[in-house]
Amino acid sequence: MRDLNDCAQNDEAVGLSDQILTWYDVNARPLPWRVSPAERAGGVAPDPYRIWLSEVMLQQTTVAAVKDYFHRFTARWPTVQDLAAAEDGAVMGEWAGLGYYARARNLLKCARVIANEQAGVFPTTYDGLLKLPGIGPYTAAAISSIAYDLPETVLDGNVERVMARLYNIDAPLPGSKPQLKTLAAALTPDRRPGDYAQAVMDLGATICSPKSPACGICPWRAPCLARSAGTAQALPRKTPKKPKPTRRGFVYLARAANGDWLLERRPDKGLLGGMLGWPGSEWCETAAPEPPFASDWQSLGAEVRHSFTHFHLILQVMVTDLPRQHSPAAGQLRVSVDDFRPSDLPTVMRKAFDLWQGQ
DNA sequence: GAGCCGTGGAT
DNA sequence: TATCCAAGGCT
Numbered sequence: 001m002r003d004l005n006d007c008a009q010n011d012e013a014v015g016l017s018d019q020i021l022t023w024y025d026v027n028a029r030p031l032p033w034r035v036s037p038a039e040r041a042g043g044v045a046p047d048p049y050r051i052w053l054s055e056v057m058l059q060q061t062t063v064a065a066v067k068d069y070f071h072r073f074t075a076r077w078p079t080v081q082d083l084a085a086a087e088d089g090a091v092m093g094e095w096a097g098l099g100y101y102a103r104a105r106n107l108l109k110c111a112r113v114i115a116n117e118q119a120g121v122f123p124t125t126y127d128g129l130l131k132l133p134g135i136g137p138y139t140a141a142a143i144s145s146i147a148y149d150l151p152e153t154v155l156d157g158n159v160e161r162v163m164a165r166l167y168n169i170d171a172p173l174p175g176s177k178p179q180l181k182t183l184a185a186a187l188t189p190d191r192r193p194g195d196y197a198q199a200v201m202d203l204g205a206t207i208c209s210p211k212s213p214a215c216g217i218c219p220w221r222a223p224c225l226a227r228s229a230g231t232a233q234a235l236p237r238k239t240p241k242k243p244k245p246t247r248r249g250f251v252y253l254a255r256a257a258n259g260d261w262l263l264e265r266r267p268d269k270g271l272l273g274g275m276l277g278w279p280g281s282e283w284c285e286t287a288a289p290e291p292p293f294a295s296d297w298q299s300l301g302a303e304v305r306h307s308f309t310h311f312h313l314i315l316q317v318m319v320t321d322l323p324r325q326h327s328p329a330a331g332q333l334r335v336s337v338d339d340f341r342p343s344d345l346p347t348v349m350r351k352a353f354d355l356w357q358g359q
Numbered sequence: 360g361a362g363c364c365g366t367g368g369a370t
Numbered sequence: 371t372a373t374c375c376a377a378g379g380c381t
Binding site for chain 2: 060061062064065097098099100101102103174210211212242270271272273306307308309310346347348
């Protein structure tokens with residue numbers, strides 16, 4: 001929440017926010033969840049449900065990747081009550097492929113809190129939003145400003161980059177985050193804060209890009225200190241990351257004569273939590289085979305290669321026939337051909353299926 | 360605070 | 371091929 005003792009924008013800040021709002025009025029990208037500046041001026045208010053859903057999907061995820069998921073979710077669950085009433089597996093399946101699956105679990109938790117305890121109405125304050133599962137400082141500020149036009153300050157990767165360049169901040173992230181937040185807060189206007197928030201993020205996504213910023217057409221080219229210093233491309237600095245180790249493992253695809261597959265619902269916590277997957281071994285430096293039942297397992301020729309956030313994975317794909325009488329162990333389930341949709345699988349598991357299908 | 364948590368596109 | 375990185379949150 002904006003501190004009570006925050007001063008109002010000074011004159012220079014008013015000039016800067018006006019410049020970028022003018023740019024946004026002309027250059028705002030049409031997005032499925034966006035109310036354009038013209039629509040907003042005409043009295044159209046954003047739907048908090050759609051803003052919330054889009055913001056959760058956009059966490060660490062590109063606009064291009066989100067669009068189709070957003071359309072499918074809103075078509076299938078048009079309101080927060082509809083989503084709250086959905087089955088867990090349906091939501092996890094619809095999220096499959098988008099990544100960071102804790103978001104989907106928290107999305108459902110949040111929807112149920114709002115539907116069951118708040119009459120389907122989203123909180124209208126930053127502090128109220130912040131209490132909800134899956135809503136952190138960024139998302140609470142984004143919903144507050146975009147949906148309710150409250151002067152909260154969004155600080156995402158775009159805003160961090162734009163502020164680091166505008167003020168030529170040399171200190172590396174993430175340590176410099178508080179300073180960047182202060183700078184961003186001083187620019188946040190009381191007039192049209194929702195459009196302003198989207199304007200700065202659009203600027204970061206299109207013009208003030210990480211690799212080669214298009215400073216020549218930037219609405220802030222004149223005041224930008226990094227541009228005059230020639231440091232824009234190098235900012236923001238970041239503390240170096242650790243290299244990713246490689247892990248190996250086995251997955252087991254068992255298919256019955258009638259087309260049934262043996263799958264498992266992964267536990268709610270941890271990697272791919274709550275998602276469907278193939279039974280498999282531990283994933284570690286040197287994995288040992290751990291078949292789900294004794295059989296004549298055959299190895300597929302090729303391996304699945306996949307990279308997660310913090311390690312690379314090489315999977316050996318093993319296949320066999322699923323006996324008619326085989327009953328699934330705890331956590332496992334037998335899925336009929338009619339119920340099995342590869343699109344319900346997280347990407348790494350779908351890759352294993354694709355490999356089986358391709359040979 | 361630092362590690363964990365996906366995926367795909369750009370370079 | 372390898373790295374970066376994207377409208378971050380949770381523990």
